[in-house]
Amino acid sequence: SSDLPLRNKIYAGLVIECMGESYQPGFTLKYIHSVLDQHPIITREQYDLWKWVASYYMCTEGEVMSVALPTGLKMSSETLISAADTEYSAHLSLSEDEFMIMEALQMQQEIPVKTIQDILDKKSVYPVLKKLFDKQLIKSREELLEVYKPKLEQWVRFSAAYADGESGYNRAIENTVRSFHQANVVQFLFGSGEEKGFPSGHICKETGADASVLSALEKKGIIEKYYVEISRLKPFDGFIEELPALSPVQEQTTNQIRTGFGDKPHALLHGVTGSGKTRIYQELISETVASGGQVLYLLPEIALTSHIVQRLQKNFGDDVLVFHSKLSVFKRVEIWNKCLGGHPVLIGARSALFLPFTGLKLIIVDEEHDPSFKQYSPNPRYNARDVAAFMAHKLNSRIIYGSATPALETWHNAQKGLYQYIGLNSRFGTVKLPEIEIINMHDKSMLLPNHASYSIRLISQIQHVLSRGDQVLLFQNRRGFAPTIRCGSCGWYSKCQHCDVSMTYHKVFEEIRCHYCHARSPLPGVCPVCGSQGLIDLGLGTEKVEEELKILLPEANIGRMDLDTAGTQNEMESIILDFERHKTDILIGTQMITKGLDFDHIGLVGIIDADRLIQFPDFRSSERAFQMMIQVSGRAGRRKEQGRVIIQTSLVDHPLIRDIINHDYQSFVERELLEREKFNYPPFSRLIDIMLKHKDPKLCRQGATEFGRMLKTKLGRAVLGPAPPGIERLRGLYHQRILIKLEKDPRIGVGVKRFILEQRDLFYENKMFSPVKMSIDVDPV
Incomplete structure (x- = not known):
């Protein structure tokens, strides 16, 4: 990598290719300031990968580099301000902010813009700086800062004057005869026989010395301090185990x-x-x-x-x-x-x-x-x-x-x-796949009185499994207490001001929150429209499941794993560890609990609401539902005994449910592929999802209609839409979607992608559409 000047700023860049002496006439060449690395920090194969990702996913190589390179390998540019060579007089007509900057420059030769922001207590200081530039009182320069700083450890060894074996040791002892701790350090260094010495901390620990003792020895010229680069990565401190024999x-x-x-x-x-x-x-x-x-x-x-x-x-x-x-x-x-x-x-x-x-x-x-x-x-x-x-x-x-x-x-x-x-097709050892049982939630006789979200069978099986010392996993793919708060009198519901979705009630925080834009507000005590106190929480989230099961099963230790309780790595590891150590009897969770958790004593898995997984308006919804339910079911009975899975659903005759009962992936996939082929969805085609966004719904629709028209001039019926997505407004922006179905032939795909990007550039030449945002997603999932 190297640093180079562009538009009066300095940027760090990667040298990808040397062009020799030929270059396009009419351009003024600028010199690279310096080469920053002795050796390449990426390989040629990496750059080829970046180029392919940029081409296939229709973005720039710079965007790929931004994701691919760790922040620590990127250089950052800092603007430094200094006084100009012209004479500065405190009597000049300056604003208060201008005066404060000039006074600071009298005391300090150069000041970073960030420091000026602190001095003025303002985020935007560039208008003030521009006035000082116009008055020719200040000048600026750019400086590249390296983000990565190696971790250094201080070491101590004998200086060259005392590193000549026993003779040097004797002279060192003579010079430290009045200091017990200094003599201890000398004896430790000589006794170890290590020419390179030891880390300062290690010497202090072994000899009882402290930093002042080492400084005194350094002042006498007996030792010298130097720094060694060390790793921040912790070495593995456990025992290496041999791989068990393969079955x-x-x-x-x-x-x-x-x-x-x-x-x-x-x-x-x-x-x-x-x-x-x-x-x-x-x-x-x-x-x-x-x-x-x-x-x-x-x-x-x-x-x-x-x-x-x-x-x-x-x-x-x-x-x-x-x-x-x-x-x-x-x-x-x-x-x-x-x-x-x-x-x-x-x-x-x-x-x-x-x-x-x-x-x-x-x-x-x-x-x-x-x-x-x-x-x-x-x-x-x-x-x-x-x-x-x-x-x-x-x-x-x-x-x-x-x-x-x-x-x-x-x-x-x-x-x-x-x-x-x-x-x-079978589990390791002799353990069978879990037995799957379906509960028809349409049959009211199957439901628990006053708690219609749970079947009598599910609760009785939880009690049975806990009584024999096993654990239970319950899956409800919705966090919070209730998805909606509604007024029983006027029908008002807790809709987000920025998105076309309802705000979820989180009882533990006494708030309603939007899970899309993260807006939040206190739970209203009465209906904000009619003043009624008859607010009802509708639906079931993991927090509500936890609260209700604590009432139904007061003896059980119940935990919850969702983004509210496991938002950080430490929180997540703590929940998993508690379940692993059997401190938790029942763990309730969202899709987090479907992802590879491996525990010995799960006797029962319960899926509380399978309908919501299946009834989702997306061509992949059946595939996602099948995967999630099979994956979470697979957590049951992995070591000793066959586990049990209870799925609560009103769609008992749905073919997907039948395939899950039989653990029949083959049946599911054959039926799903027939459906996909009929409507030309992946894997029989490739999709490109184009989303246009703007705060004005009319301009958003106009832009999408125009861009759709431009694409149809060449792609014709391959272009579907534009149409609003399932949630039309998110984070204050209205959305319009254009979907393109392509043949799987990669040669066709390359040409189509090039055409889309060309049309996008033409689209933005119309100033009317310049504020409309556009994102392109190749192979959306």
Whole structure:
């Protein structure tokens, strides 16, 4: 990377290619100020990946770089203000703010703009600075600041004058004869025989000295202090465990994958929950590391799959590094540099794809169906699973997609023969898949009196499971206490002022909150329209489930896991640890609890409202519902005894429910693919979702209509819409959607994308539409 001047500012940039002496005439060349790095901080393969992501997901290479490079590797520019060479007189006609800046510059040669903001106690100081520029009283310059700062540790050793063995030691003892602690330090350094010395803290701990003792020795010239760069990454401090023996089924599966890689480097490992997929991954990781290759293990969310990270660290120790966005800026830079140096195993969420691998031989995409692999905003709106596929192709790596409920796109690729297909249809050991029971919530006789959200059967089974010492997991995919507050008299409901959605009642905070724009307000005591006190909470959130079960089951320890209780990594880990240690009997949660949690004693899983998962207006709703219900069901009975799942629904005859009862992915996927093919949805086509946004609904509709017309001139019936999405107004902006269905031929896709971007540029040439925001999402999920 290098720093270069652009428009009177200094920017840090990457040198991608040297053009030689030829350049386009008519342009004035500017010199690069300096080269910032001794060695490249990205690889050529990385840059090729950035270019592909930018092209495929219709964004700029700069937007990809912004996401790919850790903040610590980016340089920031700071504007420094100093007094001009012209004579300054305090008698000049200056405003109070101008006078304060000039007085400060009399005491300090240069002042950063941030400091001037503090002096004036104002966020915007540029109007004041412009007046001083106009009066030729100040000048400015740009300075590049490096964000990353290595962690340094102070060390102590004998100075050169005393480093000549026993002779130097004797002279040092003579010079410290009156100080017990100083003599102790001298004896410790000589006795250790370590020429490089020790960290200051270690010496103080071993000798009872303190910083003043070391300073006194330094002043006498006996020792010298120096600094050593150390890692911020904690080493693994546990015991390395040998990998357990593979079961016959696991060994056969591993051999099948290994053999199949010779012909097809992509493999779909479709294993039911609890089938032992992780142990197969471990075997392949071990082989790859032993042969000198790097491994990338992608997980949808690191915090929710910490047990997998722990298992791998117990087997591979410090060979494993974990990379995700919650790490500090400096730790991410250290992992980046280690990866560039060939570190063996990297585990991470989607952003780990952009690490600088130099010998990547195996990629594992675990829970590949999970929508968390998709980045929704900002650009690039990429899917890590699909980027990993391109990356494996470019780097000649092998890739495994693992899931109990594969995405239809992945399944379809396997059925077409593009991927290996390996099925694991039974659980590890002798434990059977859980027995699934359906409760018809239309049958009022099945419901608990005064608590119609729960069936008698569910509550009695919870009591039975708890009585034998097992635990219960309850799934309700809606947080808060109640989704809506409504007035029983006039019909008013708690609608958000900025979005076309109702605000959710959170009883623990006594607030109503919008889950989209995060607006909040106190719960009204009476109806704000008619003044009635008859406000009713409608619907069921996890908070309400928790409160009601504490009344129904007062002896049980009940926990809750949603964004309100597990908003931070520490909170989430605390909830998981309490459940793991059996401090919690019943854990209620949103979709967080469907993602890979692995506990020994879950005897029962309850799905409180399956209807809401199925009845969602999206072509993927059946797939999402099937995946979530199968995944959460799979938490039951994973170790010793067969678990039980109770699903409460009024859609008892829905074919999806029947497939879930039978654990029949094949039946579900065949029916769903027929439906998708009929209406030309993925995996039989590719989608591009274009969203236009503006605070004025009329201008938003006009802009969408015009852009839709422009696209239809070439794409015709492939363009659907514009039309408002399910929620038309979000965060104060009205939305209009245009959906484009493309054939899967990549050559057609490239041309269409180029055409869309050209039309977008033409669209914005009309000044009327310049305030209309537009986002483009390729392969929306």
